[in-house]
Amino acid sequence: MPVFYSPVPENLQMGLAYMGGSVFTNNRTMDSDFNREQEDASVVNELVSHLPLQMLLYFNLFYFPCWWFSAVFMLEVKYYHLPGYYQALLITGLVLVTVIEVIRLYLGYIGNLKEKVPALAAFWLLSFTFQLPVxxxxxxxxGVIILPLERAVHSIYLIFLLAQILASFLALRTMTRKLTLLFHLRQLGKVESMRHAEMSPIYGLPYNRSVLPVSPTH
Structure with missing residues (x-):
């Protein structure tokens, strides 16, 4: 007995292929989105705090009171042997260094431990533009009559300051790279999600258009 095969309508074949492609492609898209989220989470959770900078800030926190008392003592010893303008300059410089040092150490701790780029950048600027010249x-x-003890404590403080400037620069570069990578990952995710939402991945057809046979409406 002959068997007759009725051909499947072409629009029905297209519709079935579209449905199958959408299901499996959406699964792959979900997997890729999940992998991207894992990669993004790994980048977010990665600690980029600079350990050498944190150690320098910690030791500087204990050394600064010793430096301050030594500087005040040396200033009192030589104060009356200095011209009037040097007396004013040394007092002004000591006050500025004291005030800025408190702000600088706070910004360094916050910027490095909490990975805040603006705070760490402010720490670097204060170190380079204020503390270092003074x-x-x-x-x-x-002309300020540098005493031996004064030269020693200032030299140690200068070493701390130069090391902190270098370490904070390296920490800023690492944090900036992390923020740039996060920005590109998030932008890439948005572009791909918009692309998948607007266009079919197989035939390039919009998702809101159907190729299934539609019964004519009267």
Whole structure:
């Protein structure tokens, strides 16, 4: 007995292929989105705090009171042997260094431990533009009558400061790279999600258009 095969309508074949492709492609998309979320989470959870910078800040926190008492004592010893303008400059410089140092150490701790780029950038700027010039003035200008103890404590403080400037620069570069990577990952995720939401991955057909046979409406 002959068997007759009725051909499947072409629009029905297209509809079935579209449905199957959408299901399996959406599964792959969900897997890729899950992997991307895992990668993004690993980048977010990665700690980029700079350990050498944190150690320098910790030791500087204990050394600064010793430096301050030594500087005040040396200033009192030589105060009346200095011209009037050097007296004013040294007092102003000591006050500025004291105030800025408190703010600088706070910004360094917050910026490094909590990975806040603006705070760490402010720490670097204060170190490079305020503390370093004043300290170089204390240690290089012979008109201020540099005493041996003063030269020693200023030299140690200068080493701390230069090391912190270098370490904070490296920490800023690492944190900036992390933020840039996160930005690109999130932008890539948005672009792909928009692309999948608007276009069919197989035939390039919009998702809101159907190729299934539609009964004519009267």
């Amino acid at each position: 300290l170089l003035f204390f240690i290089t200008d012979e």
